Amino acid sequence: MLRFIIRRIVVIIPMLFIVVSLTWGLIRLAPGNFYTGEKKLTPAIEKNLREKYGLNRPWYVQYGKVLWNIARFDFGNSLKYEGQSVNQILFRGLPVSATLGLSAYLLALFVGITTGTLAALKQNSWIDYASMVLAMIGISIPNFVLGPLLVLIFALNLFWLPPALWNGFPSKSIVLPALTLSAIYIAYIARLTRSGMLEVMRSDYIRTARAKGLSETQVVFRHALRGGLLPVVSFSGPALAFLITGTVVVERVFALPGLGNYFINACFNRDEPLIIGIVAFIAVTVLGFNLLVDISYGFIDPRIRY
Amino acid sequence: MTDSGHGNLLSVTDLRTYFETEDGTVKAVDGISFELKQGETLGIVGESGSGKSVANLSLMRLIPNPPGKIVSGSIVFAGRDVLKLSPREVRKLRGKRIAMIFQDPMTSLNPFMRVSKQLMEVTRLHLGHTKKQAREHAIKMLEHVGIPDARSRVDSYPHEFSGGMRQRVMIAMALSCRPELLIADEPTTALDVTIQAQILELINSLKAETGASVILITHDLGVVAGMTDHIIVMYAGKVFEQATTTELFERPGNPYTCGLLRSVPDPTDEQGKLYQIPGLPPDLAHLPPGCPFAPRCERAEEICRREFPPYVQLTREHYSLCHFASDVYTKSQAQEGNR
Numbered sequence: 001m002l003r004f005i006i007r008r009i010v011v012i013i014p015m016l017f018i019v020v021s022l023t024w025g026l027i028r029l030a031p032g033n034f035y036t037g038e039k040k041l042t043p044a045i046e047k048n049l050r051e052k053y054g055l056n057r058p059w060y061v062q063y064g065k066v067l068w069n070i071a072r073f074d075f076g077n078s079l080k081y082e083g084q085s086v087n088q089i090l091f092r093g094l095p096v097s098a099t100l101g102l103s104a105y106l107l108a109l110f111v112g113i114t115t116g117t118l119a120a121l122k123q124n125s126w127i128d129y130a131s132m133v134l135a136m137i138g139i140s141i142p143n144f145v146l147g148p149l150l151v152l153i154f155a156l157n158l159f160w161l162p163p164a165l166w167n168g169f170p171s172k173s174i175v176l177p178a179l180t181l182s183a184i185y186i187a188y189i190a191r192l193t194r195s196g197m198l199e200v201m202r203s204d205y206i207r208t209a210r211a212k213g214l215s216e217t218q219v220v221f222r223h224a225l226r227g228g229l230l231p232v233v234s235f236s237g238p239a240l241a242f243l244i245t246g247t248v249v250v251e252r253v254f255a256l257p258g259l260g261n262y263f264i265n266a267c268f269n270r271d272e273p274l275i276i277g278i279v280a281f282i283a284v285t286v287l288g289f290n291l292l293v294d295i296s297y298g299f300i301d302p303r304i305r306y
Numbered sequence: 307m308t309d310s311g312h313g314n315l316l317s318v319t320d321l322r323t324y325f326e327t328e329d330g331t332v333k334a335v336d337g338i339s340f341e342l343k344q345g346e347t348l349g350i351v352g353e354s355g356s357g358k359s360v361a362n363l364s365l366m367r368l369i370p371n372p373p374g375k376i377v378s379g380s381i382v383f384a385g386r387d388v389l390k391l392s393p394r395e396v397r398k399l400r401g402k403r404i405a406m407i408f409q410d411p412m413t414s415l416n417p418f419m420r421v422s423k424q425l426m427e428v429t430r431l432h433l434g435h436t437k438k439q440a441r442e443h444a445i446k447m448l449e450h451v452g453i454p455d456a457r458s459r460v461d462s463y464p465h466e467f468s469g470g471m472r473q474r475v476m477i478a479m480a481l482s483c484r485p486e487l488l489i490a491d492e493p494t495t496a497l498d499v500t501i502q503a504q505i506l507e508l509i510n511s512l513k514a515e516t517g518a519s520v521i522l523i524t525h526d527l528g529v530v531a532g533m534t535d536h537i538i539v540m541y542a543g544k545v546f547e548q549a550t551t552t553e554l555f556e557r558p559g560n561p562y563t564c565g566l567l568r569s570v571p572d573p574t575d576e577q578g579k580l581y582q583i584p585g586l587p588p589d590l591a592h593l594p595p596g597c598p599f600a601p602r603c604e605r606a607e608e609i610c611r612r613e614f615p616p617y618v619q620l621t622r623e624h625y626s627l628c629h630f631a632s633d634v635y636t637k638s639q640a641q642e643g644n645r
Contacts, residue, residue: 124372203413204408204410204413204414205413205414205415205416205417207368207408207414208406208408208414208415208416208476208479209416210368210400211366211368211400211401211405211406211408212400212401212427212428212431212479213397213398213399213400213401213402213428213431213432214397214401214427214431215397222419222427223416223419226418227416227417227418300418301417301418302417302418302463302465303417303463303465
């Protein structure tokens with residue numbers, strides 16, 4: 001088990017290297033620069049800027065510096081937010097994104113698993129059909145449509161909830177973004193749960209459990225859920241990683257000061273250190289949560305040994 | 307059919323279990339009747355899809371509904387009709403008074419749950435055991451079914467046992483509450499031959515010890531021969547023949563049974579060519595009007611394809627579903643005399 005974990009952690013290093021190199025290369029290939037704006041700079045100022053940020057040095061020196069920064073977990077200073085290190089920005093944006101992401105995640109798990117289980121237990125009933133139609137809609141509507149739609153209804157027409165901005169947790173301001181964010185995950189998890197539960201409920205050991213004289217509730221909770229939710233577990237690890245590291249669209253729609261919003265701004269601004277910092281952070285989180293999922297398999301399914 | 311329930315632990319009358327499918331109504335069990343006395347063993351024999359498992363799942367009302375449904379009939383167990391009980395009352399029977407062992411021990415135990423927990427669950431539910439009592443009882447049961455070192459293995463997971471051991475665990479679980487009726491649905495099919503013998507012997511000795519009645523479902527005539535008092539032969543959801551075990555093996559009264567008996571490998575047969583009944587079991591959703599076995603039957607005549615055969619009583623305890631039951635029976639008797 002320990003060897004497995006160490007091996008997986010070691011694998012993270014080359015993965016991170018590839019992700020960072022690709023990101024760096026793409027930024028460099030894109031036309032434009034962080035100082036290009038509407039106003040054309042004089043050659044002298046441009047020369048000074050390039051010297052200050054080391055852009056006049058050969059590419060491999062610059063690339064090497066990026067890698068060295070990452071090895072130390074210090075991504076340097078942002079080019080646009082003057083005097084602020086990338087790490088400072090990460091730590092400022094992360095709590096917002098993580099709070100929102102975690103709320104959406106818990107909501108998605110709770111609603112998704114409940115709906116999926118009900119749909120499976122009442123297969124081919126109206127509950128099943130209704131929830132699967134809703135899930136289909138949830139998967140099909142992109143969140144940049146759903147977000148404004150919810151704002152229109154609940155903020156601008158009913159005046160129940162604020163249309164945007166962040167007031168911390170708990171507050172009314174989290175409701176709409178969390179709903180928007182979780183919709184697709186609810187839908188996914190509901191479908192995964194349904195198919196997982198349907199398969200398990202048909203299995204031999206469920207028949208054994210029934211033959212023992214257990215009630216249907218006991219059969220579901222003691223015997224079926226564990227196996228039925230395995231597919232949800234494999235989905236939910238990476239999902240959590242993506243959710244808490246910031247969601248570009250939803251944070252933008254609701255103007256939330258989270259990582260996703262910073263990320264978009266960094267891209268528009270060609271703020272290379274910030275882009276690389278956020279990308280590297282997301283990559284590590286995703287890889288880390290995947291590892292957590294694999295470890296948790298061992299606890300859920302005793303047949304799995306590493 | 308002769309006496310009406312005296313000394314009978316179980317009496318099934320005209321049981322019909324149908325499944326609604328897109329292909330039409332599948333009559334998996336179509337009007338079967340049988341009786342089982344206290345302490346007796348009944349064998350139910352038939353090919354795959356003959357309805358033997360469905361019949362027994364019906365006894366415990368474990369038919370998934372939808373698509374399955376027990377359409378008619380009565381199942382009187384210990385004086386009460388199981389089909390008229392409330393779901394709650396049925397659950398009190400399951401696992402306590404009627405227990406079941408399934409075909410595949412590899413998949414019949416919950417892979418995510420320790421064996422101890424799966425065993426304790428039954429006695430805590432039905433016998434009101436405390437955790438501690440249930441645990442001790444579980445260990446005792448495992449020792450009883452011959453699991454070595456039961457105390458230290460009780461907390462293992464099913465995958466840590468071999469197939470034969472898992473079937474022993476299943477038996478321990480089934481017998482935890484000393485059921486009056488044990489239904490063993492192909493308990494040895496998934497096991498290799500040496501283990502098969504051990505498991506059958508185990509069921510036999512536990513049966514003798516607890517005085518339970520047993521229904522043994524199998525497609526293996528060799529298995530039922532040594533263990534049962536009565537045998538039912540099922541085909542296409544119907545009882546084709548019903549007799550005491552010796553009678554059925556010595557003097558079969560149905561062409562289908564004759565075919566089954568001929569297809570048992572005989573090591574003394576020089577030719578070494580194994581007989582097999584030609585054709586396949588019929589599609590239960592689209593049965594022909596006549597005898598469902600007619601297309602495969604050597605003895606079949608015009609009437610077989612046209613008219614459904616009568617259920618002929620050959621002796622007091624011997625019945626056969628065939629137009630020519632008496633002929634076949636007489637021929638069997640003659641053959642027996644020649645031997």
